[in-house]
Amino acid sequence: MTFRARSFRLYRWANDRSSLRFFMSRYIPILTALFCATSSMLAADSQPILNDHMGVATHFSHKTGWMNPWDASRHIPMIAEMGVGWIRDEIVWRDVEPVRGEYRISENTREWIELAHANGLKVIACFADHNPIYEDAWDAEAYARAAAWLAKELDGRIQAIEVLNEPFGSVSFTGGPPHNNWTGLDPDRSLSPWLARYVKLLNTAAVAIKAANPRMKVIGLGGTTPQNYRQLAMGISIDVDGITDHPYSFRSPPEVIPHRDIPSYVEKVGFAVADSDGSFASFVGMYREELKKQHGPAQLWFTESGWSTFREGEKKRTFLYSGVNEAAQARYSQRRFMEALALGVTVNIQYDFLDDSGHTGGDFEAERFFGLVRADGSPKPAYHAVQSVARATIGFTSGCDIKAKVFPFSDRTEDRPRIWDGDPLPALSRIMLYPFSDVAGRPVFAVWSAERPSDQSVRSADLEFAVDPGKFYVEATDLMTGEVSQPATKLLGGRLMVEQFAVPDYPVLIRLLPRVSGK
Numbered sequence: 001m002t003f004r005a006r007s008f009r010l011y012r013w014a015n016d017r018s019s020l021r022f023f024m025s026r027y028i029p030i031l032t033a034l035f036c037a038t039s040s041m042l043a044a045d046s047q048p049i050l051n052d053h054m055g056v057a058t059h060f061s062h063k064t065g066w067m068n069p070w071d072a073s074r075h076i077p078m079i080a081e082m083g084v085g086w087i088r089d090e091i092v093w094r095d096v097e098p099v100r101g102e103y104r105i106s107e108n109t110r111e112w113i114e115l116a117h118a119n120g121l122k123v124i125a126c127f128a129d130h131n132p133i134y135e136d137a138w139d140a141e142a143y144a145r146a147a148a149w150l151a152k153e154l155d156g157r158i159q160a161i162e163v164l165n166e167p168f169g170s171v172s173f174t175g176g177p178p179h180n181n182w183t184g185l186d187p188d189r190s191l192s193p194w195l196a197r198y199v200k201l202l203n204t205a206a207v208a209i210k211a212a213n214p215r216m217k218v219i220g221l222g223g224t225t226p227q228n229y230r231q232l233a234m235g236i237s238i239d240v241d242g243i244t245d246h247p248y249s250f251r252s253p254p255e256v257i258p259h260r261d262i263p264s265y266v267e268k269v270g271f272a273v274a275d276s277d278g279s280f281a282s283f284v285g286m287y288r289e290e291l292k293k294q295h296g297p298a299q300l301w302f303t304e305s306g307w308s309t310f311r312e313g314e315k316k317r318t319f320l321y322s323g324v325n326e327a328a329q330a331r332y333s334q335r336r337f338m339e340a341l342a343l344g345v346t347v348n349i350q351y352d353f354l355d356d357s358g359h360t361g362g363d364f365e366a367e368r369f370f371g372l373v374r375a376d377g378s379p380k381p382a383y384h385a386v387q388s389v390a391r392a393t394i395g396f397t398s399g400c401d402i403k404a405k406v407f408p409f410s411d412r413t414e415d416r417p418r419i420w421d422g423d424p425l426p427a428l429s430r431i432m433l434y435p436f437s438d439v440a441g442r443p444v445f446a447v448w449s450a451e452r453p454s455d456q457s458v459r460s461a462d463l464e465f466a467v468d469p470g471k472f473y474v475e476a477t478d479l480m481t482g483e484v485s486q487p488a489t490k491l492l493g494g495r496l497m498v499e500q501f502a503v504p505d506y507p508v509l510i511r512l513l514p515r516v517s518g519k
Helices: 004-016 017-043 074-081 107-118 138-152 194-212 225-234 261-267 280-293 328-342 381-392
Strands: 052-058 083-093 122-128 160-163 215-221 242-245 298-304 347-350 404-408 418-422 423-425 431-437 442-451 459-465 473-476 490-493 495-501 508-514
Touching: 004 261, 017 459, 052 122, 052 381, 074 107, 074 381, 074 404, 083 107, 083 347, 122 459, 138 160, 138 194, 160 194, 160 508, 194 215, 194 225, 215 225, 225 280, 225 404, 242 280, 261 404, 280 328, 280 495, 298 459, 298 495, 328 347, 328 442, 418 442, 431 459, 431 508, 442 459, 495 508
Parallel strands: 052 083, 052 347, 083 122, 122 160, 160 215, 215 242, 242 298, 298 347
Antiparallel strands: 404 459, 418 423, 431 442, 442 508, 459 495, 473 508, 490 495
């Protein structure tokens, strides 16, 4: 239903005397909360309300030539219109400090940062790369001084500084080929020396940044999960607000990552970082346990993950990723954002906003096609899918007071599970049900089927809610189509039941709304 059609329906209901009480009891609390939030933000900075838990990666830094097609004046308004609250981009150390002790913000950097601010977007500035003006191009004290200057100079324009991007990928930092020790161990099973080097850099920078600007968020690590665990055990400064990870699913749906508690993984790494399914939920839960155990920061910032729509067919190269079609990318994007929100991830960043036409390799280059928008500027289905989740979940908090259960009609299995490191990596093939409270404090549940998109019909399940059926009814919002419906309910054992509910492979929001007397 279009916005105009819904507005007309609300108008008609509001002017129907028999429905006036229904209208007021259902919508006035929500509208009041939204009005208060809107008024507060407009008074503060006349900027739109965006989703503080969601963002996209960008390449307005133009650090290398393939980034040149990124146009801040064109693309930043599109990002804000999508409703996400954050962008993540790079500011390069050597550009900030071209001469020892002399700092600057380049014209290009200033331009995209000011445009982001004008459009209400918050910025994660990944302070990236080395600086060859120093004998040690990764000098921790020098890096920290430059980062501290940046935190003060761009106060109010950037909200978080991320200390390096995937340090394991830099030969000059690690002293060896990138990705050769994703476990954090050298061939002799000793700790890779660069792990401690990075911890020193992160801690030194965090102290300096907080001294210069206590309001600036400092986040870091950004290695593979086993590397991060080993570095947490080395001790992270209390001035670090959150740790970063890039939990790509690579070849699997978003509820699964290739870090499973299976013998081959534990033999390589020495410990587990997720359950035997590799479920994203267990991955987040075990991260929290490890952070608490190591007295680390409480926040989790997932500053990269996504799905590429490249076409598989490159004969000379292989990629970590499987190519997915645009419809699957849209579904997976919605599911990861929704689950990250349900699990309390502080900020989840999708890589990336725009297909990178500057990359070589044509249709068969995986890195080119992670975008939510095609290289010509036309939105993929994922753009509108992410927009729907971002707008629908503004003000959501994880959890509510009402208990709910889901009873699938049948289990759905896969006959072609993808392979990771020699073992099958199947989808969870279960129905996900997560509770939330909306901006007005009312219960909302997100439900979807954690499967691969297929040619099978939509799954069915019975939904049970521990509320008095006489006091509530159900409203379902399809986050892919925008359609709103009121599924039939029944009383069963003193609980509200929705039987044979159609559960698609993307999120549907289930709202429990109070009945008006006589309705």
